[in-house]
Amino acid sequence: MSDNGTRPPTEVDLAAAYEESGVRDILRELEDTMIGLGPVKQRIRESAALLLVDQARRQMGLATDTPTLHMSFTGNPGTGKTTVALKMASLLHRLGYVRKGHLVTVTRDDLVGQYIGHTAPKTKEILKKAMGGVLFIDEAYYLYRPENERDYGQEAIEILLQVMENNRDDLVVILAGYGDRMDRFFESNPGFRSRIAHHIEFPDYSDDELLRISEGMLADQNYAFDDEARQTMVEYIAARRTQSHFANARSIRNALDRARLRQANRLFSEAAGPVDATALSTIREADIRASRVFRGGLDTDRPVRRDAAE
Amino acid sequence: MRLRQGQFSFLPDLTDAQIHDQAQYAIDNGWAVSVEYTDDPHPRNTYWEMWGHPMFDNPDAAAVVFEINECRKEHGGKYIRVIAFDSSAGWESIRMSFIVNRPKDEPGFRVVRQEGEGRIIRYTVESYAVREPEGRRYA
């Protein structure tokens, strides 16, 4: 029953710990698979270093408490917050700060109930699912509705705060959303502010980064732009950014989905004989140019059927 | 008297960390873990009160320890046990059962003998605790 008590080491090899923990693999994967996000990557490298040192200090008996690991990810939609949260979960798992390393993604509706006595079990159910891993609460500020005194969101907030404090060994909570709204949320809920140690801001992607992202997305599905189409995409990105509901990489994904629909339609109407593989996998200028973004932009991010037929 | 039901009643009481290890073993085997409590520990009292449903979807045993501590807040003066259910064909029953909380004083059981003809004795075993009505036991 007793633990195998071994003496604390007198020195540690940080480089070896870095290798053995597999942290290096995750950081490299982050670097290789995610375009842009320079400041985010920098913050994650710093956090990893901090946690490795903390781990070493605990092995030597220099520290005992679990560090506060709860985080906030702020930034506009489509800037990679969920994807980075997944990587963060496995990073924390490799470093031994969470036991399982899974990610549970929720919004207000998953936590807050409809009637009295509904919220606490709902919130606890989600927290229990996330234990051993990371709980990602998207648009966390919706939990707080000061305009309604009887809003059940307050109950969820209280339970969350309690568990974030008492069960620091068991789960890490990431609160995510738009930067300005998160700021206001933290101002009204100092409990969260004090329990969150790592704030990571996700900047918008540059036009060039979005172009590379679009090429990567197409390549993943075995499509490619021809030269004219690529140039058109550059114009598209510049135009789209100025219009409403712009959501970075998510807007790009939606634009490409519609372009593929138009391509398919074009192939049907043009086809006079056999179609080769190149034709089947090439996005041409017309497939992008037809977008309403070029006509003043009433495009929504929903792929509308009418839109596809244009 | 110390109630000896469950897998580990001859060992010192388990710590929360030890409970976590055992519950994790159940979860890793694909078994659903449940928390139950009672104030009548009779060996044939099969149905202890359920503290919520069995946990089917919790990958980490911290969830079990969390619920045990919630249960202790309300029923800390009673017996609390952890049960693991295996739903696989050919078993479909309990795989693990161990006590995680006990009352401070465990009065135990008395044997009641009803003597019959031919030296036959009909036995009844009764928890001393049930002489008090529910809600007032182990007060």
Place this chain on the structure above:
Amino acid sequence: MLDQVKTVTDAKKRYSAGVMKYAQMGYWEPDYTPKDTDVIALFRITPQDGVDEVEAAAAVAGESSTATWTVVWTDRLTACEKYRAKAYRVDPVPNSPGEFFAYIAYDLDLFEPGSIANLTASIIGNVFGFKPLKALRLEDMRLPTAYVKTFQGPATGIVVERERLNCYGRPLLGATVKPKLGLSARNYGRVVYEALKGGLDFTKDDENINSQPFMHWRDRFLYCMEAVTRASAATGEVKGTYLNITAGTMEEMYARAEFAKSLGSVIVMIDLVIGYTAIQSMAKWARDNDMILHLHRAGHSTYTRQRSHGVSFRVIAKWMRLAGVDHLHAGTVVGKLEGDPATTKGYYDIFREEYNPMALENGIFFDQDWASLNKMMPVASGGIHAGQMHQLLTYLGEDVVLQFGGGTIGHPHGIEAGATANRVALEAMVYARNAGRDIWNEGPDILRDAAETCTPLKQALEIWKDVTFDYTSTDAPDFAPTPEVSF
């Protein structure tokens, strides 16, 4: 020689009076593919010098089914091709010159449904005394689903036994009351009380405790149930003692079983020597009365132990699962009685699995589907002690009764201390296994740590630290796996 033997198909020649080789009579069919509904038996045959192995195998098929030593015309009044058992394969036994494995298929209609007596009257009947063979051993059987379903199977089964005892997640613990013979009922009950109160789940009558001048059965039952009830109240656990109801007649056995029931016992016990029909009757009674049925395999070694002649225990185990007993002794691997690890694993799988795939390295020659028959609880008994707990749990698993007779009653500080030592060792080992420890290698450390808070365990480890029974087994598998088997 195999291809020289041809079944005589010309009816006039086949049925003309006189003596004919069994192989020619139709009992050797090398091209036969067994049907899903056939019973298959695997015999180890040792023909007399000069007797051809194919003829010997055909003779076994013949003598265990329809044949007699001479041709009879009355065969022609039946669908005799269907009723003839068919030897269809003969293999030399590896590393055993003069011995052969003969595979014989029997049509399902040769057997009465739900009767072990009828099955065995054919398969191990006259044929075992047949002169052209030096020796004959029934190694294994494949029982078709259609036949399995005609049997009740274990009255209670492992799952319901655990539910009834409110005991999960660890092996059960037992002990046989010693000395085997001579204790008065009052003193006998003392042993039961101390052992159960100390932490055992069961105590056990020995096989030859029935109703002798020093202790009549009714007294034993009365004192034992007083002890069981007191121990149950002292611990809050369900306790039991295997009351042996073996007697000279069925009427007497039923009377003893009814009395055990009326006193509230959860379990009764019978001996293998009462015979298959009596066992099946008691299994039916146990099912009807919600009673666990323990079978002590008294006498089995007279026919299971020798490698060349008799019946393998794995076959007895299969018959007992059909017949419907709940507990059956099956070897300890590490104790004082016969059993090498690979063969013993084969027995345990027959007891406890829903499906046994062929596993020659464990002596299992056929795939066997148990068609949802209940599982039997194996009992490991004989020369085992607390210091071997890590080996026992590794070899035998969780669903087993570990019986520490001497290892309980022989404890220097008394029976209760002996029982507690065993229970603490067991719980500590299960705990450690679940917590991810390597119990095979760290077992002695785990026991030593547990003994820190349990003086009786400390004493037990000290007194029995060097006891092992390391003899070569007489019944090891014929097929050595490569690489080495591990489980």
